[in-house]
Amino acid sequence: xxxxxxxxxxxxxxxxxxxxxENGQLTAIRGDLEDPFSAGHICPKGNAILDLEADPDRxxxxxxKVDGRFVEIGWEEALQRAGEGxxxxxxxxxANAVAAYVGNPNVHHFxxxxxxxxxxxxxxxxxxxxxxxxxxxxxxxVAWAMxxxxxxxxxxxxxxxxxxxxxxxxxxxxxxxxxxxxGIAKRLKALTQxxxxxxxxxxxxxxxxxASRHLPIRPGGDAVFLVALxxxxxxxxxxxxxxxxxxxxxxxxxxxxxxxxxNGEIESRTGLTAADIEQIAHELYASERAAVYGxxxxxxxxxxxLCQWLMQLINVYLxxxxxxxxxxxxxxxxxxxGKGTSPGNRNRWRSRVRGLPEFAGELPxxxxxxxIETPGEGQVRALFTSAGNxxxxxxxxxxxxxxxxxxxxxxxxxxxxNETTRHADVILPPASFLTxxxxxxxxxxxxxxxxxxxxxxxxxxxxxxxxxxxxxxxLARAYAGxxxxxxxxxxxxxxxxxxxxxxxGRVDFDALAQAEHGLDLGPLEPSLLARLETPSGRIxxxxxxxxxxxxxxxxxxxxxxxxxxxxxxxRSNNSWMHNAQRLVKGKLRHQLQMHPDDxxxxxxxxGERVRVRSRVxxxxxxxxxxxxLRPGVVCLPHGFGHQHNxxxxxxxxxxxxxxxxxxxxxxxxxxxxxxxxxxxxxxxVTRI
Ligand SMILES: Nc1nc2c(c(=O)[nH]1)N[C@H]1C(S)=C(S)[C@@H](COP(=O)(O)OP(=O)(O)OC[C@H]3O[C@@H](n4cnc5c(=O)[nH]c(N)nc54)[C@H](O)[C@@H]3O)O[C@H]1N2
Ligand SMILES: Nc1nc2c(c(=O)[nH]1)N[C@H]1C(S)=C(S)[C@@H](COP(=O)(O)OP(=O)(O)OC[C@H]3O[C@@H](n4cnc5c(=O)[nH]c(N)nc54)[C@H](O)[C@@H]3O)O[C@H]1N2
Ligand code: SF4
Ligand SMILES: [Mo]
Numbered sequence: 001x002x003x004x005x006x007x008x009x010x011x012x013x014x015x016x017x018x019x020x021x022e023n024g025q026l027t028a029i030r031g032d033l034e035d036p037f038s039a040g041h042i043c044p045k046g047n048a049i050l051d052l053e054a055d056p057d058r059x060x061x062x063x064x065k066v067d068g069r070f071v072e073i074g075w076e077e078a079l080q081r082a083g084e085g086x087x088x089x090x091x092x093x094x095a096n097a098v099a100a101y102v103g104n105p106n107v108h109h110f111x112x113x114x115x116x117x118x119x120x121x122x123x124x125x126x127x128x129x130x131x132x133x134x135x136x137x138x139x140x141x142v143a144w145a146m147x148x149x150x151x152x153x154x155x156x157x158x159x160x161x162x163x164x165x166x167x168x169x170x171x172x173x174x175x176x177x178x179x180x181x182x183g184i185a186k187r188l189k190a191l192t193q194x195x196x197x198x199x200x201x202x203x204x205x206x207x208x209x210x211a212s213r214h215l216p217i218r219p220g221g222d223a224v225f226l227v228a229l230x231x232x233x234x235x236x237x238x239x240x241x242x243x244x245x246x247x248x249x250x251x252x253x254x255x256x257x258x259x260x261x262x263n264g265e266i267e268s269r270t271g272l273t274a275a276d277i278e279q280i281a282h283e284l285y286a287s288e289r290a291a292v293y294g295x296x297x298x299x300x301x302x303x304x305x306l307c308q309w310l311m312q313l314i315n316v317y318l319x320x321x322x323x324x325x326x327x328x329x330x331x332x333x334x335x336x337x338g339k340g341t342s343p344g345n346r347n348r349w350r351s352r353v354r355g356l357p358e359f360a361g362e363l364p365x366x367x368x369x370x371x372i373e374t375p376g377e378g379q380v381r382a383l384f385t386s387a388g389n390x391x392x393x394x395x396x397x398x399x400x401x402x403x404x405x406x407x408x409x410x411x412x413x414x415x416x417x418n419e420t421t422r423h424a425d426v427i428l429p430p431a432s433f434l435t436x437x438x439x440x441x442x443x444x445x446x447x448x449x450x451x452x453x454x455x456x457x458x459x460x461x462x463x464x465x466x467x468x469x470x471x472x473x474x475l476a477r478a479y480a481g482x483x484x485x486x487x488x489x490x491x492x493x494x495x496x497x498x499x500x501x502x503x504x505g506r507v508d509f510d511a512l513a514q515a516e517h518g519l520d521l522g523p524l525e526p527s528l529l530a531r532l533e534t535p536s537g538r539i540x541x542x543x544x545x546x547x548x549x550x551x552x553x554x555x556x557x558x559x560x561x562x563x564x565x566x567x568x569x570x571r572s573n574n575s576w577m578h579n580a581q582r583l584v585k586g587k588l589r590h591q592l593q594m595h596p597d598d599x600x601x602x603x604x605x606x607g608e609r610v611r612v613r614s615r616v617x618x619x620x621x622x623x624x625x626x627x628x629l630r631p632g633v634v635c636l637p638h639g640f641g642h643q644h645n646x647x648x649x650x651x652x653x654x655x656x657x658x659x660x661x662x663x664x665x666x667x668x669x670x671x672x673x674x675x676x677x678x679x680x681x682x683x684x685v686t687r688i
Contacts, residue, residue: 083478103388148533168297240319250542289325453518590657
């Protein structure tokens with residue numbers, strides 16, 4: 001038996017895994033007990049890599065659509081057709097007529113993340129979209145505005161804090177996000193033992209079960225909750241700002257600008273009592289080591305940016321920003337901030353149809369469909385997707401799906417024919433990650449410890465396979481040839497990784513290359529103040545877009561009758577792992593959860609079918625009773641909706657469940673960032 005080691009690319013926890021094989025066949029996957037960070041942790045998705053590797057539906061060679069059907073073609077022809085097709089659209093209709101959508105797995109593969117952006121720069125289109133605008137843009141916008149760099153994101157010092165206030169995250173199911181901490185459930189349990197872990201979530205989640213206390217907030221009530229918390233803190237005592245010296249700017253102005261909500265308003269908008277909030281303020285203020293953190297549930301909602309900003313202000317108030325036991329940015333071995341990185345930017349251009357501002361070189365994906373549908377100069381006529389499934393992942397996916405049919409040309413770099421890529425003219429499938437070098441340039445930067453791991457290929461790629469980075473080089477070369485632009489092939493990952501790590505000089509590259517299980521470089525250390533990239537060199541708390549949004553918050557209507565929120569499951573991964581037998585077996589996971597009283601009021605028995613309607617669409621699904629929800633809140637996972645006979649996913653097609661994003665609304669945004677407000681959506685539920 002051969003035992004080999006490398007990190008899992010399926011979520012932010014980046015667990016070290018042990019791959020066992022016999023006679024060249026992968027036979028088992030275990031957690032790598034010697035990984036100093038993950039120490040043997042593995043979840044069901046990690047095991048499902050066995051299914052991914054053996055999946056007969058996974059493409060290994062390119063496909064070309066001929067008369068509506070995909071046929072297999074050779075790599076040279078595929079890359080040539082793809083590159084030339086894109087160049088032709090731009091030659092006839094201008095650079096912006098080609099759009100790009102970059103999905104989540106891009107950040108998990110060095111062969112994507114270090115290459116695809118260069119290819120997009122070559123395209124010079126303003127129509128670049130990604131999964132970031134249905135995910136973490138509020139975090140990036142606040143980091144850019146306050147600290148001067150979109151990736152200078154303070155991370156909870158999870159293993160050393162004694163008091164954690166967490167909003168809108170379910171790490172026991174998701175394994176943590178913008179909080180890389182493999183085996184996070186264990187770490188949270190340890191925190192509950194030594195201190196206090198308070199969770200704010202409309203649903204009593206798997207994470208609530210291990211928290212010291214759970215506060216079932218109304219969806220979207222978080223910004224009011226955080227304003228009230230900040231005001232309650234001011235009654236506990238003065239802010240502890242000594243840490244920051246003269247490097248703090250606009251803090252008093254920020255506090256002075258807070259809208260005042262009376263107790264009645266606080267209670268109606270949050271569903272929590274003023275006393276609950278005062279208790280948390282007292283506990284936070286009394287704690288030596290405390291941290292406030294919020295994720296998906298508070299970013300993909302109407303006041304995502306305000307929530308992220310308010311949480312940072314609270315961390316500042318407590319003196320916990322850039323302090324061990326509080327929140328502090330990781331200073332990784334392969335830097336994501338500083339010289340040669342993209343700090344961010346905002347509003348350098350706007351989307352053509354709705355005028356939504358650019359952020360960090362991208363437009364909000366909620367604008368993509370209208371850019372395809374609306375005629376005129378600059379209309380999107382071609383699309384390139386890289387490891388993305390926006391039909392199931394972005395607002396009003398059903399309408400996007402229809403609009404993709406109207407494109408003149410589409411190219412997808414993807415391993416499956418799925419809900420999105422079935423519309424492509426050319427599909428370019430990369431070889432398995434197991435055949436490539438990988439260094440996690442992203443999630444090491446958001447980890448709760450300083451760690452590093454160089455991942456080696458476990459086997460060679462077959463002669464008819466192409467690596468992700470080879471595909472990008474080939475595509476860019478063909479496009480450059482057809483459009484007369486210069487392009488020089490990028491070197492292979494091993495060389496790029498080695499160059500970047502040697503240049504940064506934070507770890508001996510040879511020692512890293514030899515450390516089969518990765519290196520532990522110790523706990524987080526204060527570095528934020530020394531790394532601020534704002535023009536003033538200070539923490540800039542106050543911004544015009546914040547002022548405008550505080551007014552929007554004060555004027556926003558009180559809660560709606562019925563609100564929809566999402567959920568994740570340990571055996572599901574966004575929209576693309578339902579072809580893995582290990583994950584889809586067993587209980588059903590797609591149903592709409594409702595409070596038993598809400599079900600009874602509809603006259604529906606648990607398990608019966610219901611119709612869910614929003615402003616933009618409707619779905620039918622089964623409703624099940626679940627008292628983990630607040631009354632008035634219904635809960636549906638995203639990533640389902642595979643019932644199409646032209647997708648190539650034989651198993652996923654049999655998995656029942658409708659798509660959440662046939663309900664989500666492109667007009668519902670966190671206004672300052674343009675991030676989609678997927679959670680807290682107003683819906684009605686009726687009996688069928
Ligand atoms: N309603 C609702 N919508 C959501 C969310 C939610 O919570 N609720 N979550 C949002 C979030 S956080 C995210 S990140 C997005 C994700 O949105 P997307 O990134 O658009 O969708 P995924 O489901 O991650 O699809 C990944 C795609 O990559 C392909 N793929 C997998 N591995 C590889 C690979 O190694 N190489 C290549 N080239 N392709 C590969 C898969 O076949 C699939 O097409 O969804 C968002 N949408
Ligand atoms: N197993 C599994 N793991 C995953 C993924 C997956 O699909 N499956 N996806 C990966 C990706 S791409 C990401 S970004 C991360 C996301 O990781 P998390 O941020 O942990 O995301 P969720 O599990 O969706 O948790 C969001 C929580 O917010 C709550 N919520 C909804 N609305 C509100 C609200 O208005 N206020 C508050 N306070 N809470 C609210 C929901 O009830 C839910 O429990 O997970 C990653 N890990
Ligand atoms: S928690 Fe699971 S999916 Fe995430 S890195 Fe670890 S094994 Fe992979
Ligand atoms: Mo995500």
